Amino acid sequence: MKAKDWRQEQERLESVRNKLQARIAELEPEVAGLRDQAADIRKRFWEDLSINTSTTEEFEDTFYSVQQQSAMLAERERSHKRLVQQWNGMKRLLPSPYFGRVDFQEAGLSASEQVYIGVSSFVDNDGLDFLIYDWRSPIASLYYDYPPGGASYVTPAGEIEGMMTLKRQFQIQNGHINTMFDASETIGDELLQQVLSKEADSQMKSIVATIQKEQNAIIRNDKSRMLIVQGAAGSGKTSAALQRVAYLLYRHRQSIRADQIVLFSPNPMFGSYISTVLPELGEENMQQTTFQEYLDHSLGSSLRSEDPFDQIEYILTAQGEPGYEARLQGVAYKTSEAFLKALQNYGKWLGREGMRFKDISFRNRVLITAERMCAKMYDFDSSLPLFSRVVLLQEWLLDEMASLERKEREALWVQEELNYLDNEQYAEVFDMLHKERELFDLSEQYAVVRELMNNKRRGDEGDVDFAQREEEMILRSIVKKHFKPLRKSVREFSFVDVKGIYGQLFGDESSYREKTNESAIPPLWPEICRQTKEMLSRNELFHEDATPYLFVKELVEGVRTNTEIRHVFVDEGQDYSAFQYEYFKKLFPRARMTVLGDFGQAIFIQATNLEASDSPLIRLFGQADTSLVRLVRSYRSTREIVEFTKSMLPGGEEITPFERGGQKPLLTRLNDEKKRDAQIMEDIASLRAEGFASIAVITKTAAESRKVQESLRIHGGEALQLITKETREFEKGVMVIPVYLAKGVEFDGVLVYDASPEAYGKDSERKLLYTACTRAMHRLHLYTTGGWSPFVQALPADLYEQAAF
Numbered sequence: 001m002k003a004k005d006w007r008q009e010q011e012r013l014e015s016v017r018n019k020l021q022a023r024i025a026e027l028e029p030e031v032a033g034l035r036d037q038a039a040d041i042r043k044r045f046w047e048d049l050s051i052n053t054s055t056t057e058e059f060e061d062t063f064y065s066v067q068q069q070s071a072m073l074a075e076r077e078r079s080h081k082r083l084v085q086q087w088n089g090m091k092r093l094l095p096s097p098y099f100g101r102v103d104f105q106e107a108g109l110s111a112s113e114q115v116y117i118g119v120s121s122f123v124d125n126d127g128l129d130f131l132i133y134d135w136r137s138p139i140a141s142l143y144y145d146y147p148p149g150g151a152s153y154v155t156p157a158g159e160i161e162g163m164m165t166l167k168r169q170f171q172i173q174n175g176h177i178n179t180m181f182d183a184s185e186t187i188g189d190e191l192l193q194q195v196l197s198k199e200a201d202s203q204m205k206s207i208v209a210t211i212q213k214e215q216n217a218i219i220r221n222d223k224s225r226m227l228i229v230q231g232a233a234g235s236g237k238t239s240a241a242l243q244r245v246a247y248l249l250y251r252h253r254q255s256i257r258a259d260q261i262v263l264f265s266p267n268p269m270f271g272s273y274i275s276t277v278l279p280e281l282g283e284e285n286m287q288q289t290t291f292q293e294y295l296d297h298s299l300g301s302s303l304r305s306e307d308p309f310d311q312i313e314y315i316l317t318a319q320g321e322p323g324y325e326a327r328l329q330g331v332a333y334k335t336s337e338a339f340l341k342a343l344q345n346y347g348k349w350l351g352r353e354g355m356r357f358k359d360i361s362f363r364n365r366v367l368i369t370a371e372r373m374c375a376k377m378y379d380f381d382s383s384l385p386l387f388s389r390v391v392l393l394q395e396w397l398l399d400e401m402a403s404l405e406r407k408e409r410e411a412l413w414v415q416e417e418l419n420y421l422d423n424e425q426y427a428e429v430f431d432m433l434h435k436e437r438e439l440f441d442l443s444e445q446y447a448v449v450r451e452l453m454n455n456k457r458r459g460d461e462g463d464v465d466f467a468q469r470e471e472e473m474i475l476r477s478i479v480k481k482h483f484k485p486l487r488k489s490v491r492e493f494s495f496v497d498v499k500g501i502y503g504q505l506f507g508d509e510s511s512y513r514e515k516t517n518e519s520a521i522p523p524l525w526p527e528i529c530r531q532t533k534e535m536l537s538r539n540e541l542f543h544e545d546a547t548p549y550l551f552v553k554e555l556v557e558g559v560r561t562n563t564e565i566r567h568v569f570v571d572e573g574q575d576y577s578a579f580q581y582e583y584f585k586k587l588f589p590r591a592r593m594t595v596l597g598d599f600g601q602a603i604f605i606q607a608t609n610l611e612a613s614d615s616p617l618i619r620l621f622g623q624a625d626t627s628l629v630r631l632v633r634s635y636r637s638t639r640e641i642v643e644f645t646k647s648m649l650p651g652g653e654e655i656t657p658f659e660r661g662g663q664k665p666l667l668t669r670l671n672d673e674k675k676r677d678a679q680i681m682e683d684i685a686s687l688r689a690e691g692f693a694s695i696a697v698i699t700k701t702a703a704e705s706r707k708v709q710e711s712l713r714i715h716g717g718e719a720l721q722l723i724t725k726e727t728r729e730f731e732k733g734v735m736v737i738p739v740y741l742a743k744g745v746e747f748d749g750v751l752v753y754d755a756s757p758e759a760y761g762k763d764s765e766r767k768l769l770y771t772a773c774t775r776a777m778h779r780l781h782l783y784t785t786g787g788w789s790p791f792v793q794a795l796p797a798d799l800y801e802q803a804a805f
């Protein structure tokens, strides 16, 4: 690049930075002033108010004054937030104001515009001249989508066509241009090359400066209700998802807040890994959760659901144990669409017969029997849906209980309790009454004020003589206190025996068929039933039962929905069942969905193929409302690692590595475990000496991870961090981790502890090995003390090196 270009760009950079600095300094007093004002109003909020409620007028004054003060406070806080956002945005721009430039000449216009692109916009003082365009603005798409030449971008007003005459990339640090080059490809590979050759981090990075065209299409997709992304390992699915969240927050800033977007991630540690990307881009984080968190929350404390990690650990470690085959069949069946259909039919059956309730008891007496509830419920209009009739039953129960509560006041135990109230308890009840009275007085006054304001008259029910009612009220409050938990439990539908309703499905085949119309029952059904019921008897659920259980609960009690959420993101989408997707749809009725996954990494039995023509995901909202994008370019690993890993997968041919070279994967065979452990410690030390800070020894199971961590500790002295399903923070360093917890994250170096046929022999284990190997960015080592897994043996020998001993 010419020296003149460098000079001009450096000059422009300085000029933009000066303007940024000037604006920051200009706004500073205003930001500080507004902050002080808001803090001051908050502090003086109560001081400024004279709380005087002794006369009606004073009460009215106070009422208005409170309203006025809080409106003022809210307005100050809103403008403060807006200003602070602007101010922070500029401060974020200052060290590195932009990363790209395109010169674009719109068709029909003579002048070409220089478009500089950064993480947010910055407009000159005249308010018209964009010194920096936000990367999410329509015109910035040019930078991601085209090489120099004919180009176009879409605005709300239509498509703008023209000619891109220049495309330039910058790396600017602390106000200095480090590198700068003109690209002829869509995005110059050089910048991407530089970015990708860096070391792994404990936190995911934003890819804003090097978003690729196919990723940009995902980020900006605004068309469909359902966006499915099937992408190879390391193709940037998670990165694109996070950039998409930032895009949505920008594009729909008037209508969508960050807390209206939720991302389901594979484990809590993953949450910490991605948590800095959005703040780095100046946006608030969306909500993040795991499906298990949702299950635990919905099931409450009465039932404990096994988590997906215990489920997979069982599947990987319990081969040959009694009941194993039945469990596998159970998982496959309970996560299928067939079971979903069966449960829907079961709901219809329950509408006619077979509902199960629990007696409502009080002080060892049954107040309302389950039979009575059942009879009552089936008495309601049978054309009403089941859950509506259960709600009617609930209302009836609450009425019934109100009258039972009144009767109860005459019971002997109430009188006795009154007599035995000690001073303290008496004072407590009295105090409560007193408070009730104050509240009553206050609400009376409020009602009077409102009436005066509305010029309405009212009756005289305010004149209540409390003194006379004292004893009566104490009796009432004693009974009320005892009935309160009962009423609460009725409101929470505790009278419905969901456990019994779900459990009764698992009877003999003919009764199951009668209830569900199901014909394709798994062959080991009796054992599946036995296992399921045994778990239920311990108030536990297998992981595969948890979602169906909630489904049945909602058939009966009505669907719980969250209408606030507008976008749902599901990462590692191949790990969710058809059943779970149906559930997402019900739970978030107003949301659009983005599902990102890789069927090549489908290691759970319930996995869903995202892109198959009969994929339940495509059916969820229908073909017309669904977009499917495929990513085949893999960015994480070196070319050598991608060539090695893609050859393990049937259909992996289309995966294309990004052109970044490195060493071939290294296969090391040793005679015994001790030698292997010693060699692994040696290899870790030399990787560290080369400057790689994030290194993972990947095992197949959690049990193996524990063992390996211990034996490596004995060999190496230094303890390796053990990652378990409880680990919340993802930290850089040397660790031992089971493969299913390593999903979604990456390391400079990966050491597959045991790549023998015993560990990865069955076809179901192929994807496990693939997932483990694809976590490596720069180095991949595999070890064995016997033979090699057939998935390694099948690879062409020129794809790897072998260590000679």
Ligand SMILES: Nc1ncnc2c1ncn2[C@@H]1O[C@H](COP(=O)(O)OP(=O)(O)OP(=O)(O)O)[C@@H](O)[C@H]1O
Binding pocket: 192, 195, 196, 205, 207, 210, 211, 212, 215, 231, 232, 233, 234, 235, 236, 237, 238, 239, 240, 598, 635, 636, 743, 744, 745, 746, 774
């Ligand atoms: N356009 C890009 N520019 C720079 N880096 C990128 C780009 N796309 C992806 N990467 C990098 O590639 C690596 C893999 O990305 P990411 O984790 O998003 O992939 P993924 O498809 O979710 O992977 P997996 O399915 O294996 O978990 C990350 O280090 C990410 O920063």
